[in-house]
């Protein structure tokens with residue numbers, strides 16, 4: 412569902428980056444289900460796509476040009492090739508040491524190659540019309556997640572300027588930021604935004620618990636009952652939105668100099 416939401420944001424495209432020809436070696440960091448890597452491999456038959464994740468949840472039956480490997484991207488990278496294109500999507504709360512991760516992205520990019528990152532901030536719910544009270548379901552949920560994530564060394568407050576600076580600091584050039592609104596639920600008047608919001612609400616039906624329950628009870632200090640109330644409030648806020656809340660999804664593109 413998150414993949415579908417990104418396709419909707421990008422007008423059906425897998426990337427913002429435009430390719431004159433298929434990039435030869437492609438890396439998808441934290442590939443998850445592998446759906447992006449599989450579709451990229453299909454769309455770019457001359458590319459070889461490697462998807463990396465901590466967990467082997469990707470399918471076994473894959474196109475000949477797509478491969479999945481289990482690995483930890485926070486350890487030293489030991490790929491025997493450099494990549495012409497690296498894709499990294501929604502690893503914000505997966506990566507603890509972002510400057511090191513970005514340095515490894517840079518080192519693994521071939522000269523002249525490019526990368527695309529997409530991220531959002533966990534604390535990033537906004538509202539433009541005063542329909543979101545200070546004490547709202549999102550901020551209550553995020554407060555507990557914040558406490559829990561800090562205990563495992565994750566910074567949930569990285570924003571677009573932080574990612575941009577890290578990319579520039581390691582030497583990437585032509586760094587561009589593209590910002591999109593993701594409404595929390597189907598409240599937007601504009602049809603395209605309403606579709607994105609409805610998909611977002613659908614992801615929250617199962618995602619709010621999948622992302623939150625273990626952290627909230629394990630490290631956030633909540634009982635399962637308390638956590639479930641927070642989760643249900645967030646799901647309700649998305650499914651039947653009274654608040655016109657949205658977050659920003661940032662896409663960053665950058666090049667490694669020749």
Ligand SMILES: C[S@@+](CC[C@H](N)C(=O)[O-])C[C@H]1O[C@@H](n2cnc3c(N)ncnc32)[C@H](O)[C@@H]1O
Nearest residue numbers: 441442443464465466482483484485500501505
């Ligand atoms: C939020 S999901 C994003 C999945 C995919 N990129 C997408 O956008 O659909 C984060 C993924 O990163 C993986 N992950 C987290 N930490 C990782 C690490 N240190 N090394 C490799 N993968 C990691 C998780 O297992 C999970 O599949």
